[in-house]
Amino acid sequence: MIAWIVLGVGGAAVLRQLLGLLCLVRFLRRARVSSIPRGPTPGISLLKPLYGEDPGLAANLEATLRQNYPDFETLFLHERPDDPAAPIADATMARVPDVPARRIEGRDPEAVNPKVAVVLRGEAAARHPILAVADSDVRPDPLYLRDIANALADADAVSFVPVVFGMRGFWSRLGGLLFDTEAVLSVLLGFGRIVTGATVGIRREALAKVGGFRAVADRIADDYSMGVLLRRAGCRLALARRAARLYAPGGGLRETGRQAVRWARTVRSAAPLPYALALPLSTAPLLLLCRGGGTALLLLAFHTVARATVATLVDFRFCWDRSLVRTLPLLPLLWILEPLNLLLGLLGSTVDWRGRRYRVRGGRATLVDG
Numbered sequence: 001m002i003a004w005i006v007l008g009v010g011g012a013a014v015l016r017q018l019l020g021l022l023c024l025v026r027f028l029r030r031a032r033v034s035s036i037p038r039g040p041t042p043g044i045s046l047l048k049p050l051y052g053e054d055p056g057l058a059a060n061l062e063a064t065l066r067q068n069y070p071d072f073e074t075l076f077l078h079e080r081p082d083d084p085a086a087p088i089a090d091a092t093m094a095r096v097p098d099v100p101a102r103r104i105e106g107r108d109p110e111a112v113n114p115k116v117a118v119v120l121r122g123e124a125a126a127r128h129p130i131l132a133v134a135d136s137d138v139r140p141d142p143l144y145l146r147d148i149a150n151a152l153a154d155a156d157a158v159s160f161v162p163v164v165f166g167m168r169g170f171w172s173r174l175g176g177l178l179f180d181t182e183a184v185l186s187v188l189l190g191f192g193r194i195v196t197g198a199t200v201g202i203r204r205e206a207l208a209k210v211g212g213f214r215a216v217a218d219r220i221a222d223d224y225s226m227g228v229l230l231r232r233a234g235c236r237l238a239l240a241r242r243a244a245r246l247y248a249p250g251g252g253l254r255e256t257g258r259q260a261v262r263w264a265r266t267v268r269s270a271a272p273l274p275y276a277l278a279l280p281l282s283t284a285p286l287l288l289l290c291r292g293g294g295t296a297l298l299l300l301a302f303h304t305v306a307r308a309t310v311a312t313l314v315d316f317r318f319c320w321d322r323s324l325v326r327t328l329p330l331l332p333l334l335w336i337l338e339p340l341n342l343l344l345g346l347l348g349s350t351v352d353w354r355g356r357r358y359r360v361r362g363g364r365a366t367l368v369d370g
Helices: 002-031 057-063 085-095 115-126 144-151 170-189 203-210 222-232 253-270 271-280 285-289 294-320 323-345
Strands: 044-049 072-078 099-104 129-134 155-159 162-165 201-205 236-241 244-247 351-352 356-361 366-367
Touching: 002 170, 002 285, 002 294, 002 356, 044 057, 044 115, 044 144, 057 085, 072 085, 072 162, 072 366, 085 099, 085 366, 099 236, 115 129, 129 144, 129 203, 144 155, 144 162, 144 201, 155 351, 162 170, 170 253, 170 356, 201 203, 222 236, 236 244, 253 271, 253 323, 253 351, 253 356, 271 285, 271 323, 285 294, 285 323, 294 323
Parallel strands: 044 072, 044 129, 072 099, 155 236, 162 244
Antiparallel strands: 129 201, 155 201, 351 356, 356 366
């Protein structure tokens, strides 16, 4: 009986990997755009929440301003006057003076989520009919805003497949390998119905239907929760043609581990059913290895090759630095680390985020200290 359960879990995990690989291939075919995509170019207000001096922040912000788009503004949002990101934003605006951009300081006092707390200030100050919220570690290409506008020609909201690049060091590369072979497939297998926080573009009228960003002010996964609210309101969601590239050189074991556990607890709180399904599937490679035998090892080989292929395609198309390809020999370590991380996600309910500690429960966040 146990042998059949192991083979069943292994088969389901392999099927997921193969379906995800097919979705990735289809996505990459759509992403091959050599010329400027044509379409409507409505005004876009790009809201950029900032916190601290992230690695590569100056390059990320400059790439944000240097867009091949006729009508947009950028609002750099931060909470405190002493935030190290503030002078970096000022210097970036000085280097690109011909683009409308400004810095807005302060937070909404009623918002629990620290990112949404500053986004609410940007929502009130933005002047265009489309709002796009992008994380500070996103380093967009020049057609980034055109991707948003084109997707919103037939939809009410658009998000991007997130891909991390620039990983350095053993643990950051291992974390990037996990993210770029798991988060990417999760979004693609959601068929555009999962909203990701790397970038979310929303029409104002659609945002008004759900009560604005205030509707997710106490949600730990504000992006995912916004997607749920938009779907319930009958809004149409779309996936951008290309990925959002997140510059994430990462750090050592402690920093990478804390980020991974925070991600796991956030996902568990916001989407408990997908999380419950992901946990047994993550154990499949280790179970198949322990089971042994021709069928089990064949399933393990299929799973490993499919995941390695996903990493290779993502690396060559989006990372460009071979950080994933060079890490592929460490792929078997994920057989242990991935289920361990998901298990740690079950064993606690607090996360550290932007200098504060929160307790997450039922998708909502409560400030513990800070």
